[in-house]
Amino acid sequence: MTATTAGETTLGKKPRIEPGLLSPYMFITPAVLIMVGGLLYPVVMAFYLSFYDWEIGRELQDAPFVSFDHFVRMINDPQVWEVLWVTLRFGFWVITIEMTLGIALALLLEKPIRGASVFRTIFILPLMVSPVVVGLIWRYLFDARIGWINYYLGAWFGIEPLVWLGDPQLAFFAIVFTDIWQWTPFIFIIIIAGLQALPSEVIEASDIDGANWWQQILLVKLPMIRSIIIIALLMRLIDVFRGLEVMLIMTGGGPGRSTELLSLHIYNRAFETQQLGYASAISVLLIVVVFGLSLAILNMANPMKTRSDV
Amino acid sequence: MKSLLKNGLLAAAGMALVASTGSAVASPYKPYEGTTLVVSWPSNAHFNAAQPLVEQFTEETGIEVEVDYLQYLKLRDRQLLEMSKPTGEYDVVAWVVMWKGEYVNKGLLTPLSEMYTNAGLVDPDYDINDVADAYLQNGGVVGGERGYLPGKSGGLYGIPFGAETSILAYRKDIFEEQGIEVPTTYDELRAAMETLHAAGIPALTSRGATGHQVTAAWLFHLAPLGGRVFDEKWNPVVNSPESVEAAAFLRDVVRTGPVGIPAFGFGDAVTAFLQGDAAIYLDSLKIAAMSRDPSRSKIDGKVGFALHPEGTRCGSETGGFALGIPDNSKNKEAAFLFIQYMTSKAGDQKMVDLGGDPVRISTLQNNADRFPEYSVVADQLPCADPDWRPLIPEWNELNVDVLGQALTRVITTDDPIQPIMDDANEKIRAIMEREGYYVWN
Numbered sequence: 001m002t003a004t005t006a007g008e009t010t011l012g013k014k015p016r017i018e019p020g021l022l023s024p025y026m027f028i029t030p031a032v033l034i035m036v037g038g039l040l041y042p043v044v045m046a047f048y049l050s051f052y053d054w055e056i057g058r059e060l061q062d063a064p065f066v067s068f069d070h071f072v073r074m075i076n077d078p079q080v081w082e083v084l085w086v087t088l089r090f091g092f093w094v095i096t097i098e099m100t101l102g103i104a105l106a107l108l109l110e111k112p113i114r115g116a117s118v119f120r121t122i123f124i125l126p127l128m129v130s131p132v133v134v135g136l137i138w139r140y141l142f143d144a145r146i147g148w149i150n151y152y153l154g155a156w157f158g159i160e161p162l163v164w165l166g167d168p169q170l171a172f173f174a175i176v177f178t179d180i181w182q183w184t185p186f187i188f189i190i191i192i193a194g195l196q197a198l199p200s201e202v203i204e205a206s207d208i209d210g211a212n213w214w215q216q217i218l219l220v221k222l223p224m225i226r227s228i229i230i231i232a233l234l235m236r237l238i239d240v241f242r243g244l245e246v247m248l249i250m251t252g253g254g255p256g257r258s259t260e261l262l263s264l265h266i267y268n269r270a271f272e273t274q275q276l277g278y279a280s281a282i283s284v285l286l287i288v289v290v291f292g293l294s295l296a297i298l299n300m301a302n303p304m305k306t307r308s309d310v
Numbered sequence: 311m312k313s314l315l316k317n318g319l320l321a322a323a324g325m326a327l328v329a330s331t332g333s334a335v336a337s338p339y340k341p342y343e344g345t346t347l348v349v350s351w352p353s354n355a356h357f358n359a360a361q362p363l364v365e366q367f368t369e370e371t372g373i374e375v376e377v378d379y380l381q382y383l384k385l386r387d388r389q390l391l392e393m394s395k396p397t398g399e400y401d402v403v404a405w406v407v408m409w410k411g412e413y414v415n416k417g418l419l420t421p422l423s424e425m426y427t428n429a430g431l432v433d434p435d436y437d438i439n440d441v442a443d444a445y446l447q448n449g450g451v452v453g454g455e456r457g458y459l460p461g462k463s464g465g466l467y468g469i470p471f472g473a474e475t476s477i478l479a480y481r482k483d484i485f486e487e488q489g490i491e492v493p494t495t496y497d498e499l500r501a502a503m504e505t506l507h508a509a510g511i512p513a514l515t516s517r518g519a520t521g522h523q524v525t526a527a528w529l530f531h532l533a534p535l536g537g538r539v540f541d542e543k544w545n546p547v548v549n550s551p552e553s554v555e556a557a558a559f560l561r562d563v564v565r566t567g568p569v570g571i572p573a574f575g576f577g578d579a580v581t582a583f584l585q586g587d588a589a590i591y592l593d594s595l596k597i598a599a600m601s602r603d604p605s606r607s608k609i610d611g612k613v614g615f616a617l618h619p620e621g622t623r624c625g626s627e628t629g630g631f632a633l634g635i636p637d638n639s640k641n642k643e644a645a646f647l648f649i650q651y652m653t654s655k656a657g658d659q660k661m662v663d664l665g666g667d668p669v670r671i672s673t674l675q676n677n678a679d680r681f682p683e684y685s686v687v688a689d690q691l692p693c694a695d696p697d698w699r700p701l702i703p704e705w706n707e708l709n710v711d712v713l714g715q716a717l718t719r720v721i722t723t724d725d726p727i728q729p730i731m732d733d734a735n736e737k738i739r740a741i742m743e744r745e746g747y748y749v750w751n
Contacts (some may be wrong), residue, residue, distance in 0.1 A: 057390040057416040079711070144570025145578075145587055166518065166572025167722060254520025255572050255718045271387050272521075273707040274412075 043287065049280035056274060063277070070281035080282060082257050083265040084289070090172070090261060091240040094179045099233060101180070102187025107217060109188075110195045120192070124185040131182075135249025138178040139165065142250070168258035171251050175259045178246055183236065190232045194225035230301045234294060241290045262286050338430055342644035343372035349648070350389055351404035352382035352631065355599060356472040359666040360652065366660070367651050373644050382406060389636075393418040398638040401645040404471065404631045407449045412703045413634075414452040414467055420635040422450075422466045425646040433650055440670045441653065444694035445470035449632030458701035468632035469653045470669045475618075475694040476530055476626040477686055479583065479591040479601065482614040484511060492614065496535060496621040499590075500562065506589050507566035515579045515588035516563045518571035518721055521714040522706075526576075526627075526699075527563070528717050530592060531556040533625030533698040534618065539708075539738075540700055544747040546738035548713065549731040552622075557720045557727050564721045572722050584609060592618065594629065595690075598683040599665055615683040617690050624693035630667075704745050712737045 050070050054063035074080050105123065109116050126134070141147050142164035153159040164170045198221060206220045222229070244263045247253060253260030253268065260268070266286065270279035349364075351357045357379070364375050378400070380388060386409055392398040394416070405413060413419050425431055438446070447460040449470040454461025480492060485502075488509055493499035503513035517523040532538070537552030547553065564571045568582040576593070580600060583591040584607040591597050600606055601613045618626040633652065635645045651657055658673040662681075668674055674688045699705065716734035720727055742748065 055416075056387065057394045057412070057418060059394070144573065145568055145582060146585075161569045163570050163572055166570055166574075171573075251573070252519060252521060255722050256520060256715055268710065272710045275707075 046280045046283045046287070049277055050284055052277045054276045056271075056276065066277065070278045071284075073278065074281050074285060079257065080265070080285070083260045083262050084285075086172075086257060086260060087241065087262045090176060090179075091237065093176045094183070094240060095233065095236050097176075097180050098184045098187050098236060099229070101184045102232075103191050103222075103229070105184070105188045106191035106195055107221075110192060120189075124189055126182045127185045127189075129182070131245035132249055134178065134182050135246040138174065138181075138246075139250045142174045165251050166255055168255050171255060171259050175247055175250060178250065179240075179243070182246070183239070187232050187236070190228060191225065194228035195221060198224055226301060230297065234297055237293055237297065238290055241286055262289075337371075338433075339371035339373060339647060342641070342647065344374070345641050345644045346374040346376060347401040347641055347644055347648055348376045348378060348399050349402040349404075350378045350380070350385060350392070350400045351402075351633075352385055352406075352472075353379040354382060354472070355596060355603075356661075356666040357404065357631075359664040360471075360661060362664055363652060363657060363660050367648060371647065371651070373648065375648065389413075390416075390418070393636040393638060395638065397640065398636050400636050401639040401641045402633055402648055403636055404633050405468070406631060407473075407629055408699070408701050408705055410449070410452050410467065410632065411458050411701050411705075414465075415703055418637055419452075419467045420637050420639070420642055422468070422634070422646070425635075425642070426466075428643070431643055431646055431650075433654060436650060436654055440655070440672050441470065442473070442669055442671055442674075442691050444475065444628050444691050444696060445473035445630075445632075445669050448628040448694075448696045449473050449630065450634070456697075456700070456702075459696055468634035469649050471631055471633045471649075471653055472667060473628070473630035473632065473669050474594045474596060474667065475628055475687065475690050476593055477595045477597075477683060477690055478616040478618055479597045479683075480614050480616065481586075481589045481609065481612055483612045484589045485614070492616045493619050494617065495619050496531070496559070499592075499619045500559070502590065503562060503566045512568035512582070512588045513566040514563050514590040514592060515568050515582040516560070516571050516574065517576055517579045517593070518564060518574045519578075520572075520718045521710045523575050523714075524560075524572075524717040524721065525709050525713040528556055528560050528713070529699050530618075530627055531559050531621075533627075533695045534621040534623060535559070536622035538697070539713075543751065544742055546735045546742065548716075548738065549728065549735040554727050554731055557717060557731060560717065561720055561727070572718065581606075594627070595683060595687055596667065598681065599667065603665075615686045617686060618693070625695040625698060626690050626693050627698050628694045628696050704741060707741060708738055712741070 051065060051067060052060070052063040053066050053070075054060055109119055109123075129137075141149050144150060144161050144163040144166065147164070149164065150159075150161045154161065162170060164174050202220060202224070203216065206216050211220065240261075242263055243261055244267060247259050247261055247264050248267070251259040253264050257265075262282070263286065266279050266282050269282060270276050361377070364377060367373065368375055378388075385403075385405070389400065389403050389405065390413075392400045393403070393413070446466075446469070447454075450466050450468040451460055451464040452458065452467050454464030478493070484490075484506070485492065488505055488511070490502045490505055491498070493502050499514075506513040517527040529539075532553060535552050535556045537547070537550055537556055539546065539548055541547050568588045570578070570582075574582070579593065580591070580597060582588045583597065584600060586608050598613075598615060602610050604610060618624070633649045635642050635649070639645055652661075653669060655670065655672065658668045658670045659676070662668050662673055662677050668677070668684075671688065671691075674684045678684045678688070699709075712734050716730050719725060719730050
């Protein structure tokens with residue numbers, strides 16, 4: 001009763017304000033505040049810190065201003081370029097394999113076959129495991145002395161124990177394998193959601209037109225979910241550059257720098273060697289690289305643009 | 311009736327006053343009763359074992375203690391953050407000895423002289439001379455020779471607790487079976503490793519993971535083989551013949567040891583020995599207590615202990631932890647009483663009973679019959695080398711970035727060692743130059 005009265009009062013006042021003018025701003029204000037506080041502030045701070053030589057344990061205002069020294073040092077630092085190369089190689093392998101496998105699995109399990117829901121649940125399980133746990137599980141599986149992988153390689157194929165996490169090539173393979181294990185399901189669920197949302201009329205029409213299974217996939221289904229594929233690709237790309245926990249737990253970036261991704265390098269610079277200013281400068285490089293790559297992908301196919309065209 | 315009540319109340323108040331002043335005289339802890347100390351220390355065997363002693367401290371003194379346990383390598387970031395705030399959370403911190411220079415350099419610790427000049431706090435029976443000198447100097451003294459060694463310019467900032475040196479542990483059964491004598495020199499150790507390897511038995515377990523783990527493994531051999539990281543004038547000498555020999559020795563360790571050393575941290579190296587996958591161990595003395603723990607060890611009763619073998623000199627590691635008081639603590643006196651209690655003669659003995667490691671010579675001597683390694687440790691301590699690694703503020707960078715990378719190349723490739731160490735030497739020189747070490751030259 002009271003609610004109705006209140007509603008009537010509000011309604012009574014309504015004509016006197018211009019609802020169309022202010023309400024959009026009110027709706028986006030929380031999002032803008034979160035963006036500024038949660039995203040813009042850290043980025044601006046990273047830029048700011050990169051001009052100072054700051055260590056934890058000292059006041060920030062006491063940190064000496066070093067101008068562009070950190071950026072000059074970064075450009076001449078072979079370690080930074082080495083880890084950037086490791087990151088790009090890692091990104092290339094994991095994204096290519098994950099996209100291929102994820103799309104293939106989605107196409108296979110899209111049809112209502114028996115037990116599809118069980119398979120789907122099993123496939124997305126790795127996605128639910130925390131990265132630290134993933135790191136620990138695979139670290140022990142790949143362990144040279146007690147790991148299952150070496151045990152079964154020895155028992156079934158007579159292969160001598162391999163030092164998976166202590167050999168530069170094998171360790172790189174191990175982190176690529178682990179990432180594929182964890183993140184292929186992500187591509188899988190996104191793609192399968194896209195496939196299931198496709199209008200059945202189009203598929204039926206292609207059936208009537210006599211398209212075979214391959215033609216239907218390559219000429220109808222995949223082009224229709226193109227924007228979803230691009231979004232998935234973009235998210236994985238950003239993830240690759242953010243990825244840290246699994247490598248930190250599995251190999252710590254070693255042996256040498258063979259598994260040290262850019263973000264892990266930044267972490268080591270900031271917290272192992274206490275060069276927070278320099279680490280911030282490398283973070284700026286990371287932002288620039290991710291920004292550049294994202295822009296390139298969006299330029300090739302911008303899902304938002306496509307949507308607005310529709 | 312009214313006056314009776316009044317008199318009664320007065321009498322009660324008087325008694326309470328007498329009681330309180332009486333115990334203030336009797337107990338140095340009384341003024342701090344009800345205080346809550348927050349302690350930051352690592353989660354490892356020694357510190358976990360200390361929990362009952364912490365509870366006993368609270369029972370006896372009325373000073374509450376909250377312990378913040380962290381994995382030992384994560385302590386530094388957290389402690390630095392807390393200690394650099396105007397008001398920090400911690401009243402007592404346990405640091406790994408290699409951080410002491412940085413903490414003092416940044417003005418984060420309380421000099422213990424502030425406490426030792428307060429007669430009301432210092433236990434006359436404490437006997438600081440009984441604390442093993444190598445431990446005290448290495449963990450607690452900062453500002454001596456080269457900044458981290460003992461010396462007249464040094465000051466005391468911490469008391470060792472959970473400190474350690476390195477000893478050799480070996481499988482008595484395997485040595486007997488293979489007819490190997492316990493090695494006392496590096497030549498004998500090398501020969502023992504080859505004999506075991508030839509018999510198909512993994513020889514010496516070791517740390518080897520990239521970064522400070524592999525560097526620590528190399529440093530264990532560097533000091534006894536006669537090497538150093540720097541000469542007297544801060545010139546890096548990691549490409550000297552002794553350093554290269556230590557690196558070559560480490561390569562032999564990986565070749566003849568248990569599979570997987572290039573990925574081993576301390577825990578992995580220990581586990582390989584405790585699970586029976588290595589015949590020799592040469593690292594922290596903490597192995598002794600762990601080898602007796604049935605939940606971790608398959609080799610209880612089969613382990614012998616011996617001195618760290620000598621090369622051109624005797625030189626074992628000095629490491630582990632020390633306890634000190636952050637400069638921004640609000641409860642410095644109570645914190646000092648806590649540290650004093652934990653490291654007193656009774657506290658040290660209790661730590662032994664609880665399965666921890668003693669820091670006092672008298673405790674080692676009094677318990678030599680109970681634990682076979684104690685007499686070895688007592689003999690080893692005079693050889694413990696406080697300069698086996700340079701505990702300068704730049705050490706983390708040199709350790710993780712330069713040596714940790716170079717030594718990984720040594721143990722994971724067959725490349726010639728000399729050029730690898732030459733390259734590392736130049737990189738270290740560049741860092742030292744950047745940090746201003748050569749301005750006096």
